[in-house]
Amino acid sequence: MRSGTDVERYTAKVRDYLRRQPHNLALQKVRSGKSLTPADLESLEELLARSGAGNPEYMERAIANAQGLGRFIRSLVGLDQQAVQEVFAEFLGERTATASQIDFVNLVISHLTRHGEMDPKLLFEAPFTDTAPQGPTQLFAPEQTRRLVGVIRSISDSAGAATA
Structure with a gap:
């Protein structure tokens, strides 16, 4: 299952990138358990796009599997x-x-x-x-x-x- 491996590789790259972004306010809200606004989600989408982690298709699949962008990001960075x-x-x-x-x-x-x-x-x-x-x-x-x-x-x- 090559595509599953590719999504896992994408996820690992994004996790690593996000850990190097401690000052992003939307990411801080995700980690602190605060509710996200639509503007926060836009900020997180931009952050993912800047990560250069890979194919947008992998991002879409990972987000769908997590049932949303905020949940995907939180699954990677956890909670404080x-x-x-x-x-x-x-x-x-x-x-x-x-x-x-x-x-x-x-x-x-x-x-x-x-x-x-x-x-x-x-x-x-x-x-x-x-x-x-x-x-x-x-x-x-x-x-x-x-x-x-x-x-x-x-x-x-x-x-x-x-x-x-």
Whole structure:
């Protein structure tokens, strides 16, 4: 599958290029988990075009596979750990958290920092089930579990463009 390899090579080149652009404001918003505006997305498109990483077809395919430009970029650069910790500090601060709850949330933070987004279904798979074999419902009350999923979704969704 040559085209798959080419897209992977393109993705690696773009990832390397983006890591060398720490002052780009739109890229900073992606890493901090802030919502993107249409202007931010334009800036990111220009950044990709300037990367010289390869064929525009690879870029289009990679963006389609990631379900959008913001999500593609975030999958490459991840999220700033401090920004994610701040969001979850509010969640954990609502009630006194147990050590197991904190460990579980730290796993979520680690996943989001590395991957930039998360499908809440993963909460019921390893490594999360190593801490709570039945998933978050074993550690959190139903309302807390819903809030946890809501926080994860809001962080993941922030890589998409704002509609206004």
